[in-house]
Amino acid sequence: MNEKERWEQVYLTKRTDNLGWFAPHLETSLSWINRSALTAAAPIIDVGGGASTLVDDLLDSANHRSITVLDISAKALSCVKARLGKKAELVTWLEGDITTAHLPAHHYELWHDRAVFHFLTELEQQRKYRDNLLQALKPGGHLIIGTFAPEAPPQCSGLPVLRYTPDQLENTLGTEFVLERHCKEMHITPGGVEQMYLYCYFRRTAKRHDSCGTI
Numbered sequence: 001m002n003e004k005e006r007w008e009q010v011y012l013t014k015r016t017d018n019l020g021w022f023a024p025h026l027e028t029s030l031s032w033i034n035r036s037a038l039t040a041a042a043p044i045i046d047v048g049g050g051a052s053t054l055v056d057d058l059l060d061s062a063n064h065r066s067i068t069v070l071d072i073s074a075k076a077l078s079c080v081k082a083r084l085g086k087k088a089e090l091v092t093w094l095e096g097d098i099t100t101a102h103l104p105a106h107h108y109e110l111w112h113d114r115a116v117f118h119f120l121t122e123l124e125q126q127r128k129y130r131d132n133l134l135q136a137l138k139p140g141g142h143l144i145i146g147t148f149a150p151e152a153p154p155q156c157s158g159l160p161v162l163r164y165t166p167d168q169l170e171n172t173l174g175t176e177f178v179l180e181r182h183c184k185e186m187h188i189t190p191g192g193v194e195q196m197y198l199y200c201y202f203r204r205t206a207k208r209h210d211s212c213g214t215i
């Protein structure tokens with residue numbers, strides 16, 4: 001089974017509120033997005049958004065109107081679209097793998113990722129993710145990433161994950177991203193397992209970089 005088939009299988013066989021990473025609301029993400037004071041028109045992408053309720057909350061509470069949800073699983077996206085009903089038309093849906101997806105250049109003002117980057121255990125996958133992040137996030141843009149913290153289990157949904165400290169995540173992402181804040185948050189899965197998450201908030205540096213450093 002390849003990566004996509006595996007994730008499709010997950011969403012085909014479990015209720016979305018029974019998935020290990022399910023949370024009724026992504027409170028930390030929501031509060032940090034609100035704190036970033038983006039306008040309702042600012043383009044936001046939720047990478048590997050799955051069936052999360054972040055998009056519902058961004059549409060409802062903050063009235064955001066330029067949201068893209070990308071996920072490798074078509075089933076996950078169809079679950080959210082069904083949940084949103086008519087409001088799904090306000091969202092751009094992208095079915096794809098974030099390491100290979102074609103994203104518009106310097107388009108997004110905020111890139112959100114909860115529990116996706118930590119599945120990229122190989123350097124080559126991380127490099128491709130970073131290339132896409134640099135391609136699609138505006139200089140000066142906001143980046144929120146939630147990964148497993150060192151105290152969390154070494155697997156998520158039966159797959160190996162990398163667990164990060166803030167320094168490790170900052171080093172992995174590279175010098176174009178400045179860590180502004182971080183926090184840990186305990187997540188309890190519907191099955192009662194404790195998973196400590198690390199949330200990091202970065203800003204992309206405003207200067208564009210060429211191959212020698214800066215221009």
Ligand SMILES: C[S@@+](CC[C@H](N)C(=O)[O-])C[C@H]1O[C@@H](n2cnc3c(N)ncnc32)[C@H](O)[C@@H]1O
Nearest residue numbers: 007021048049050052071072073097098114115
């Ligand atoms: C652990 S779930 C987290 C879902 C959501 N972010 C949340 O917090 O509820 C990981 C999600 O990433 C998606 N995913 C996994 N690998 C991916 C990839 N390479 N590209 C895009 N999506 C991916 C899965 O389909 C799944 O929806």
